[in-house]
């Protein structure tokens with residue numbers, strides 16, 4: 001049941017509280033109505049969470065605000081004055097900056113060059129580097145960040161890259177910052193860094209829209225929230241003592257979520273994958289582990305601990321490594337991904353946009369591509385089989401798609417992730433590696449994916465989950481390996497692991 005909290009009648013005096021009001025926004029893509037009269041209000045100097053399940057219309061609403069495309073109908077008011085936003089440049093001029101998940105910085109340029117890209121300062125026909133550096137320094141100081149503007153972006157860690165994006169927005173006088181899942185690629189320490197900067201900007205009068213599926217972070221950093229479901233408003237209000245993760249999740253999905261029944265103890269079988277002394281210079285060292293049939297094994301640690309590189313090597317992406325890989329007791333060299341697939345290994349990669357989806361293809365083609373040969377009748381693909389296969393995954397994984405022939409890029413981020421998962425599950429591998437499997441996935445869909453993983457393991461598939469989220473591996477895994485700087489530092493049995501111990505080991509500490 002969708003609950004609309006009545007908004008107070010806004011008088012002329014109160015109007016100025018809101019830097020932004022979006023009223024009754026409608027938007028359709030073709031015949032698909034995505035926003036059904038959504039309201040969104042943002043106060044000055046607040047961090048406001050915009051929440052909702054995958055495909056609910058959050059990015060669409062913010063894209064309208066950012067001038068990426070126009071609304072079908074509705075009103076936008078800035079400082080109480082009705083306005084139109086014709087383009088991203090127009091939004092920028094009106095003080096609105098959209099920081100997308102995929103950062104847009106150029107690695108080979110210095111920080112100041114990125115900050116002034118397209119708006120370079122010139123003196124006497126030449127670039128005024130000194131002036132650009134000085135203004136860059138001023139904006140970084142405003143954010144209380146100690147960073148030399150001449151540093152190359154390629155030398156920065158992920159949090160500094162976020163910070164440079166924010167600095168660029170501030171240089172262009174942004175008063176409203178839209179941040180779309182800004183912490184997805186950040187480590188715990190980096191997240192603290194970005195949050196401190198958000199808090200400082202808030203003090204200086206900047207308003208921030210924070211789109212996130214990490215509800216713990218929402219409760220920690222946000223002053224207020226708006227929840228949408230299926231293109232409608234559900235509830236909006238302050239993040240006060242009564243608001244916690246469970247309540248927000250309930251508003252998002254419309255029912256209580258519980259993972260109490262998730263983990264099923266199982267009898268696991270013979271070793272399917274064994275690694276002995278795997279080493280790849282500069283990435284990981286002396287890695288030995290094993291995974292049994294029907295077992296779910298987690299690899300966790302901080303981002304950059306080498307786990308993705310380790311499993312990309314096992315999946316045949318890197319020719320040069322030392323050590324041994326055994327599959328079902330037989331030694332294998334994994335020099336190509338075709339070989340790995342042929343050995344019954346599936347790999348859902350970390351970076352969906354770059355490695356997971358094929359952008360020019362439809363949802364249908366993205367789902368069926370891993371088993372295209374088995375769908376062939378003579379020389380042609382059997383369209384009925386392909387449709388049935390895709391329909392099954394759309395149903396099982398609850399993928400929100402208007403039509404399976406639509407381009408995969410028309411799906412929301414979380415739903416794209418489910419298609420990537422479908423693609424690999426269609427191949428029915430004996431072992432699947434899931435690298436960050438719930439990136440950008442909403443709370444309800446996350447639980448659905450966890451149940452799918454558990455069911456696959458019950459059916460005998462071996463599953464390796466790579467995740468920075470300790471809670472994720474704790475919920476799912478029979479055993480957990482914690483990595484630090486390219487080494488396995490500790491193996492935990494399920495019963496002995498907890499988030500605190502994992503964090504100690506992941507940051508280089510020792511536990512008994």
Ligand SMILES: Nc1ncnc2c1ncn2[C@@H]1O[C@H](COP(=O)(O)OP(=O)(O)OP(=O)(O)O)[C@@H](O)[C@H]1O
Nearest residue numbers: 029034054055056057058059060410411412413414
């Ligand atoms: N350019 C587009 N063309 C067609 N359909 C689109 C387009 N952009 C978004 N949609 C559709 O609009 C709906 C809302 O998508 P949107 O990206 O706004 O969701 P979201 O709430 O941001 O989801 P997520 O949390 O997964 O990022 C989805 O069904 C999506 O398929």
